[in-house]
Amino acid sequence: MNLMSKTALIKQQLIQMISEGTYRVGERLPSEPEMSKTLGVSRETFRDAVKQMELEGRLLVKHGVGTFVIQPLPGIPSSLDRLSSTGEMIRSAGLEEGESRISLQKLESSREVAQKLGIKTGDPVMMLERIRTADGEPVAVTINYFHPQRVGDLFERFDFSGSLLEFLELHLSIRIVKSDTEITVPLHVDRNCQKLLIHPATTVLLFKQLHYDEEHQAIFYSTDYMRNDVFTFQIRRTRN
Missing domain, CATH: 3.40.1410.10 (Chorismate lyase-like)
Known part of the structure; x- marks a missing residue:
């Protein structure tokens, strides 16, 4: 059985919420305490999921301002930063x-x-x-x-x-x-x-x-x- 980590599950939930329009491109997410409570996880787990999505170009974190949903860049075929056979x-x-x-x-x-x-x-x-x-x-x-x-x-x-x-x-x-x-x-x-x-x-x-x-x-x-x-x-x- 492939068990996903809590962070991966929260990331998956956030991606789904964005795709379903709960949070739209350009919109700021609720505060970290609010989101942690809504998703039923610790603030640390939510923060880790946000960091992963920021690295993937799905979220933009502006310190002191908030976390915003952004449009991901299109994928690059045969990208040199991905190890493929x-x-x-x-x-x-x-x-x-x-x-x-x-x-x-x-x-x-x-x-x-x-x-x-x-x-x-x-x-x-x-x-x-x-x-x-x-x-x-x-x-x-x-x-x-x-x-x-x-x-x-x-x-x-x-x-x-x-x-x-x-x-x-x-x-x-x-x-x-x-x-x-x-x-x-x-x-x-x-x-x-x-x-x-x-x-x-x-x-x-x-x-x-x-x-x-x-x-x-x-x-x-x-x-x-x-x-x-x-x-x-x-x-x-x-x-x-």
């Missing part, structure tokens, strides 16, 4: 996800991989390489290197298919929640880049990503080549 991005574009090749092997870690994972150069790592397709065309090459102690013999015990993030969560209870990402433009002579250059207008971006679990432990490092004529990435910048 390649499969999710393919499906969100309305395309049919597939794989044309998969390679799984144990090898000695390079200096770059070892440095990212916090192990010694030459330590064995499991490498998973896939060519991802959309409507039958190759659109991404994803190469993942796994921390030997944190993933262990996972790929020897279970057959892998589908979503890597779901696979780790299902079999190891490892939930990937964030990544550090460097975006570069690979040279056209890069062998992985060449696997995606199937049209004259094709361009490729390279994402070097270190993925962390909820305890901020590095679980795997990936080099993901993405066709930029298929995927577009955006970020919303804010001014303090």
Whole structure:
């Protein structure tokens, strides 16, 4: 059973009240004590829900004035501040996800991989390489290197298919929640880049990503080549 926290429940109630017109865009909410009493929760719980909705751009808190309902900004497709799997991005574009090749092997870690994972150069790592397709065309090459102690013999015990993030969560209870990402433009002579250059207008971006679990432990490092004529990435910048 998926039990929601009190804060999440109050946030959900507030969103529903706004969508039903109880509180309209531009309107100020009643005071914190009044709202806490109306919703039957502590002021701290109500305050936490308001903070979350403020971060999401649903409420505007003007200190000394009040809390106002505002119109949320439209969502950004493939936003760079959201961690999404390649499969999710393919499906969100309305395309049919597939794989044309998969390679799984144990090898000695390079200096770059070892440095990212916090192990010694030459330590064995499991490498998973896939060519991802959309409507039958190759659109991404994803190469993942796994921390030997944190993933262990996972790929020897279970057959892998589908979503890597779901696979780790299902079999190891490892939930990937964030990544550090460097975006570069690979040279056209890069062998992985060449696997995606199937049209004259094709361009490729390279994402070097270190993925962390909820305890901020590095679980795997990936080099993901993405066709930029298929995927577009955006970020919303804010001014303090």
